[in-house]
Amino acid sequence: MTIYCSKCVYPDVSAVPLSFDEEGVCSGCHVHVKKSSIDWPRRWEQFKELVNSYKTDNNYDILIPVSGGKDSYYQTHVAKELGLKPLLVTYHGNNYLPEGEANLFRMREVFDCDHIIIRPGVDTLIKMNRLGFRVQGDNNWHGHCGIFTSPIQVAVRYKIPLILWGEHGFMDLGGMYSYSDYVEFTAKHRLEHSLRGYDWSDFTDAGLEKLGLSAFKEGLTAKDLLWAQYPSDDEIDSVGVRGIYLSNYVDWDANNHTKLVVEKYGWEPARQPFERTYRRFSNLDDMHENGIHDYMKFIKIGYGRATDHACKDIRGGVMTRAEGIEMIRKYDAVKPRRDLERWLKYVNMSEEEFDYTLDGFRDHRVWRIENGQWVKDNIWGGSSSYGAVHQDNTTTFRSSRKAS
Template structure:
């Protein structure tokens, strides 16, 4: 396995990467080119853009928010530029208490109206189970809900401008340049956020899920988007985007709370408080699939910003990436599944480029050199059958 010589990313990553002759990944190079941008000019471009959308009778912009540090940053920006924003939340039912308090506090801290949509728990449990068995991601419904429901409301309230935070594939993997001013589209939603699945893939008799249960996952039509003139811009094209800095802004100015307890799979306590499994079993499945997890992702952010050495980053990868988290038991109970069933199904998603079977164990290469065994084989992916 090839690893970036600058950060800790492996060549087989959830966000596609390329390497230059020196072995530096496209994500690290995107961070380098970010530093060359004149961000005060970008701020003025942003001002010009939002000035075109100010209006006397309706909302100036829509903010899809989870209550996280980046949501607070988006609301902070909207407030600073004097915009009347409507905040919209897709609530996936598994918030940490700190995350829930952060979410509910936003309407008071920013004086914006806030709509929170909560699907029925029964439908969410069925979507969790099906997301896992079908795509290897129990939180597929979260990605789908977050990237769909706010746009439905943008159409309903006729708000032509929505602010997204960063484009993950660009910030982590360098998919686009910040000079492209990439915007949110139905294609981006389907291919990146939803991993190439959409709600019809979840109409499933065995789970008793019908189209009627998933109206909140149905993306507006092209005609509706054209009629409202709806655009989704990424703030990361206009402001230097750094989640650690955003957490500081939220903590210092808006009574925002980080997680009270350490997570099992990352050193960061400021990410993904909107879902107790996002840093836990959801991320453990990323390790099963790709051989790395948030230990790597979060170390990379810090390495690229110069706040962590690559050596310390690799120590974080070694400490966190393989850990089977404690919240697995809660999730199994939530959806009614046994741990053996979970392990066997999870094994079916192992990537051939990462994993091999040696003496009944799953084995892979390590960034710190050599190979290790990471537990017994319980299920087989198609390539191993």
């Protein structure tokens, strides 16, 4: 039976590593509560001291990975307020919403910053969408890889030792680390968590052969995936690259930050509501992130972004747990028609293949089969069926995480 956190709405089988105490409260809620006892003014002084020690006379002081989202604007706002000269770096996966792309391109205007945007070839991206989906049930593996590779490549090439990230998702959502850890970016976390154990070499023809997945070959070589190749330890050491998280130094509040960047810089949220969540200010850099990518998460482990957003808003005190559950009821199981249509056309795939493939990634700790239907427990009690079984061989669960 699925266990849900008694304070927020996270289930025990989660994309973010979580643990529960005897009262049924998750580690994410525990770490969040600690935020109120942190001496934030002192943290801010620590932050200033740290970034000032990286100020230079003839180079960029800091590199900021940006998607053009509200967090990117907030990070850049902070850096400019401190008189730093940032270099902005973006991985562009070719699926921006128009308003998200407008926010991105405006950054060099409103912040007067230099901005490097890395855009892989479109044919390669389409192949990577298909491969990510077929190999590990995630069309956006390339996006996770690009976001956590491009900034480090640029930092090495431009010799900028300090990278300023926003939030550490696994810490803020799941409580994987504490605020007293001052956790920093690591190559290990990138590979094992963000990339689920897969690296670029797994998606070349040679790599797929090694995984026993020759049927999925797309003809990709190492040269097609230069943007996905993480720099060597020697390259990183020679510059001394390190990545810090701003959320360790300021009392991070997404709703307040959004208000600030809308008022001060004219940042624009999504014009149309999303099909699978109520928030309009997250993930404008990838139209599929709140759509089919998130639907894949629901099929795999039984919850989606409405759950993530409700957890944040319940902890932030802007939503009750009961209201959060209503949002989950309304959004988590929705099959995003508008978004699915666009993606299937983009990668030239049938809906049958989509459904059939995804069924193979269902986590059997969450899903069971009753009378040819997929059934799971609900946070509001009891269980419901969520569609027919497509996959013939439903006993083989293919994890989205690479077996090591």
